Amino acid sequence: MTRRPRAVVVVTGSELVRGERTDRNGPFLAAEALRHGLEPARITIVGDNPAELEAALREGLEADACLVSGGLGPTHDDRTVELLARAAGLELVVDDALEQEIETISRAFSERMRRPYVDFAPGVTKQATRPVSATSIGLAGTAPGLVLRAPTGCVAVVLPGPPGELRRLWPNAVASEPMRELLARTRPPGRRVLRLFGVSESAVARALEQAGGDGDGVEATICAREFEIHVDLVVEPGADERADRLEAGLAERLEQWLFGHDERRxxxxxxxxxxxxxxxxxxxxxxxxxxxxxxxxxxxxxxxxxxxxxxxxxxxxxxxxxxxxxxxxxxxxxxxxxxxxxxxxxxxxxxxxxxxxxxxxxxxxxxxxxxxxxxxxxxxxxxxxxxxxxxxxxxxxxxxxxxxxxxxxxxxxxxxxxxxxxxxx
Amino acid sequence: MTRRPRAVVVVTGSELVRGERTDRNGPFLAAEALRHGLEPARITIVGDNPAELEAALREGLEADACLVSGGLGPTHDDRTVELLARAAGLELVVDDALEQEIETISRAFSERMRRPYVDFAPGVTKQATRPVSATSIGLAGTAPGLVLRAPTGCVAVVLPGPPGELRRLWPNAVASEPMRELLARTRPPGRRVLRLFGVSESAVARALEQAGGDGDGVEATICAREFEIHVDLVVEPGADERADRLEAGLAERLEQWLFGHDERRxxxxxxxxxxxxxxxxxxxxxxxxxxxxxxxxxxxxxxxxxxxxxxxxxxxxxxxxxxxxxxxxxxxxxxxxxxxxxxxxxxxxxxxxxxxxxxxxxxxxxxxxxxxxxxxxxxxxxxxxxxxxxxxxxxxxxxxxxxxxxxxxxxxxxxxxxxxxxxxx
Incomplete structure (x- = not known):
């Protein structure tokens, strides 16, 4: 069994670390990492305290992939790019092409809001500033998503905090040169899904045990959700036969409660x-x-x-x-x-x-x-x-x-x- | 302005770190920490990989309070107590009183399930095992919640993963001796809440700026939630006048959209x-x-x-x-x-x-x-x-x-x- 490259997700947002809002980006990025054959090892949520954010990014850069969400706005509280550069030991540069692109959007916005453009100019320069080796993967509003390879070898992806924008830019991150290089080393696992209704979590755990248990390239998670039991099998390349047997054994033992083999609700x-x-x-x-x-x-x-x-x-x-x-x-x-x-x-x-x-x-x-x-x-x-x-x-x-x-x-x-x-x- | 003691939340669960389920315990514990005058600095989510969990607990023990959720079950995958002891440099002991208590529950359960008690015995001893200086704050099923003061000085609280159980045991943790000692040093912040409908997040940000902005003991977060805008002010002890002025300034500027000063939906x-x-x-x-x-x-x-x-x-x-x-x-x-x-x-x-x-x-x-x-x-x-x-x-x-x-x-x-x-x- 090959070991999957390790991925760490770093999410920043004061309202998230204070529990005022529940983070949706961490689970999304972790599930995506797993789907692409990375091992999501940790999700870290921090606020906008620079020391806390920098420490989290430093730890993230020790992984093979560090997926970062939030802190890309135009104000001085939005420090993700600056602190990532510091943690990675990279210089910051203003990207001229990016600055022009952001300026165009900001000028249109300032006109629509009937506020002088001069209010926006500092934010434009800030948001066009990137670590020297980073490339833009597209704008969310006026904030660019970025991808870079850090001196540690870690591929860092920086994405905007709003979940819709993050999801929109994520495919660009996956398609970027550094991510493609990393993912060339991975073998995405297969996935099997069983959905059950009317049976207890412990009865499903017992059936799993009786059917041979997980291991040998098949990892099982049993999850009670809204009165249903969801069994997910993550299958390493080469373990398909083992997964077939386990899935069939589970289906046989749990037949009367089994209602689905996919994620349809x-x-x-x-x-x-x-x-x-x-x-x-x-x-x-x-x-x-x-x-x-x-x-x-x-x-x-x-x-x-x-x-x-x-x-x-x-x-x-x-x-x-x-x-x-x-x-x-x-x-x-x-x-x-x-x-x-x-x-x-x-x-x-x-x-x-x-x-x-x-x-x-x-x-x-x-x-x-x-x-x-x-x-x-x-x-x-x-x-x-x-x-x-x-x-x-x-x-x-x-x-x-x-x-x-x-x-x-x-x-x-x-x-x-x-x-x-x-x-x- | 006094600095709040630092709290770190560590959540463990394979399905959480893989994004298959969204964690609810981290936000709950972080909000509770803040309410009691601690500063929630980080929420870390890890799976059941022992190296990842131990590293997260080690980092947590550097804070003033480390609030841990999950990994207390009877199986070998549930390693939170063992790894916390190792991270803290504490010996593990079997707690006789706890073992008796858990055995009683497990015997009743084995009878109800018509399975031999011998199937449960190893799990009972495992769940009655605690770091030498830890005390139980009550059982969730057969899993005890624990509180201890680590040699680093950190107060560690270990709580079960199921959100309902975690919330039930949390008040016992707050009432425990080590937590009472820690919280005696804190001054819980005040909180002001403004709820708005029909106005944009950026207009609220501008009103906040015009009303004097935050700082000087008042921290503001602006949060768009389900088409409403929620403004939360966290007020340090002594900053009440400043908070009054800011709240009044906001209310005046945003009057036509303001519908509440509390958390009622x-x-x-x-x-x-x-x-x-x-x-x-x-x-x-x-x-x-x-x-x-x-x-x-x-x-x-x-x-x-x-x-x-x-x-x-x-x-x-x-x-x-x-x-x-x-x-x-x-x-x-x-x-x-x-x-x-x-x-x-x-x-x-x-x-x-x-x-x-x-x-x-x-x-x-x-x-x-x-x-x-x-x-x-x-x-x-x-x-x-x-x-x-x-x-x-x-x-x-x-x-x-x-x-x-x-x-x-x-x-x-x-x-x-x-x-x-x-x-x-």
Whole structure:
């Protein structure tokens, strides 16, 4: 097994190191590094304190690749380029071509903002300043992304902090001469993915063990995410047979919970299935308050199958918009299997959909009773050929209960549309 | 100005350093450190590679406080305690009392799982092993949180990886003897918060500059988040007057966009206002597909004011469930100010609410036309005394368009309920 070149990600931003905002660039760059055959060894988040940032960059330059995000703005607090040059022992130069390019953008901006260009000029020169051996990989606003090979041999990539801009410039970094040289030494690993629903993390860990465990060029991570279990296998070149066996062993042991071998989300699967069968979808939600509909409509093109939904929070709305009979509400309460069933049928009839899913439950923190505690949720998927129902007692706080009920509703739709037996009902 | 003691956060987890999951513990611990008067200098994320983890812990132990999350499980991959002991130069001992406590839990678990206890015994001894000077701050499952003072003088806190467990044990860490000693030296900073909507980040930066800028014991961060701008002032003890002046200066310059001086989210403000006025709320959503309703129902107790909503994705549903006239749809199209107005009135009438908000737009990536490009969104808030409308042309991808439309819808409700003039219409 060859050792992967080591990559370190350095992210700078005061609001990030103070926990006021969650960093998205570190995970993106780490995942990209791994995909290209580098080993993401560390993500360091620092603020704009120069000593802290310089120390982090110095450590980063000891790796084979140092991927840096943030601190490229026009003000004196944006010191990434200056400190990287210092840490690498490189001189700074003003890049004339870059300065002209940035000046053009800044002049247009100053006119649009009706502010004198002289306000911007110092920022322009600052942002056109680069370590002597660095090359620009394109501008994000007025900030250039840079790539250089440091005297340590490390390839350093400097990218802007805004995640959209960082992602836009990243392919240019990968295509740059120094990165191409580095990546010529790597052999990108393969990747296998298993997505499971309705099984515990520890049961998956046991199945992995029984199937032979990881190692020998296959690394497995088991990740509980939003009530699903995601198993990712990272496969070294040459270990494909071993990975095939492990994947097959896992699939066999976990068959009844396995719903995917790729990264498509359950709502995408639901919409593909509905579209393949020519069925229209609708939702009727109480405790999830629109989250199931929001997940479905998050998928581009969902309007081909999803017609709409009713968020029936008040009982009046359950009656008037979903035709849930008054007697049913009185006899069983709004949180009941009976009302869930009536909500789903009401959504089908009222919204003109063949298939609907309903959710009613106690999300908490208030509203629980001894018979129906916080976390109790009833769900119903209804279609032209029958339905699937489920009752859950979910642990956790309001948001967790809602997210898990939402994910369960989507999986119930998936199960109904695939025609699989509902193992949990 | 006193210098705050320096805190370093070390987070371990293979799936985190590889970007497969986004770390939530680092931001939590950093924000908590700052709140207690420590300076969060760095968040380091590493995997389970022992050399990388030990190096990160060694660096952490050079700070005044080193807050560690993860790697406390029962398996050989969970090496945080062992490596912390090595980095700190401390011996490891098995804690008898801790071992008994963990054994009791593990025996109960093995019975429940119907697996022999002998499978668990090695894990029990491992998890009861601690650096000689460490004390337990409580168990998360079978993993103890630990606090110790290292020979470097650093207070190290070791916490479990699952965010819920970490948050549960954190107060015990703060209350521990070594942390109390450290925090006795700190003077927790004050905090001022301004929340703005409808203004650009650069305009806020300019207002900050004009109001005197930060410095002299007041540090300002400006953060664009979900279409809002959040300004946080961290105020050193003794700098309150300076902070008052800066806050007042900002409030004066940004008055028309300022909606809050605390961290309440806009949906909480909307629900408080509705409740205070005794008004019921409803939603009518097309392109946001339930996200506005989901945000409102995310607030505990929202059922006091929010009655429900209609996700009218298909035009048929707009007609049948919101009584949008066929002629209006034909004349103006589903994405129009006229249809938005009809949707809001339909939601009021049909759902029995005094106040409703509607959203209709082109979220993309498809569906745009030259007249109504991707990102075009029409919103309408309607109440008993009139309404507020807005048209937006939002940049960005589908999810961004939807999130920004959602936030705008909530702010439109807030504006209607506070009776302020709609500056953007």
């Amino acid at each position: 359950v709502e995408e699967l639901v919409l593909s299935l509905a579209s393949a069968h020519g069925l229209r979808l609708a939702t009727a939600e109480s405790c999830t308050g629109g989250m199931v509909a929001a997940r479905l409509t998050g998928v581009p093109g969902s309007s081909a199958s999803f017609v709409g939904g009713v968020v029936a929070y008040a009982d009046d709305v359950k009656r008037s918009e979903l035709d849930v009979p008054e007697e049913l509400l009185a006899a069983h309460g709004a949180v009941s299997a009976e009302v869930a069933a009536a909500m789903a049928e009401g959504a089908r009839a009222r919204l003109g959909a063949e298939v609907a899913v309903s959710v009613t439950g106690v999300a908490g923190p208030d509203g629980g009773t001894p018979e129906k505690p916080v976390g109790r949720v009833y769900l119903q998927a209804a279609g032209p050929d029958g339905g699937l129902k489920r009752m859950l007692d979910l642990p956790g706080e309001r948001e967790q209960v809602r997210v898990r009920a939402t994910v369960t509703a989507l999986h119930l739709l998936r199960a109904l549309l695939t025609g699989t037996r509902d193992e949990g009902a | 806009v949906e909480e403000l909307v629900l408080s206002l509705a409740s205070a006025h005794g008004l019921r709320l409803a939603t009518a959503e097309s392109c946001t597909g339930g996200m506005v309703a989901a945000r409102l129902t995310g607030v505990p107790g929202s059922s006091a004011s929010f009655v429900g909503g209609v996700v009218a994705y298909a035009d048929d549903v707009k007609r049948s469930e919101l009584d949008v006239p066929e002629e209006l749809l034909a004349a103006h199209g589903a994405v129009s100010a006229e249809v938005a107005a009809a949707m809001a009135e339909g939601a009021r009438a049909r759902l029995g609410a005094e106040v409703a908000v509607s959203v209709t737009g082109v979220a993309g990536p498809d569906g745009g036309t030259p007249e109504k490009p991707v990102g075009r969104v029409y919103l309408q808030a309607a109440g008993p005394d009139g309404g507020l409308k807005r048209m937006l042309d939002l940049p960005g991808e589908r999810e961004q368009v939807r999130v920004r439309a959602t936030v705008t819808a909530l702010h439109l409700l807030r504006a209607l309920l506070t009776g302020t003039r709609d500056e953007g219409a």
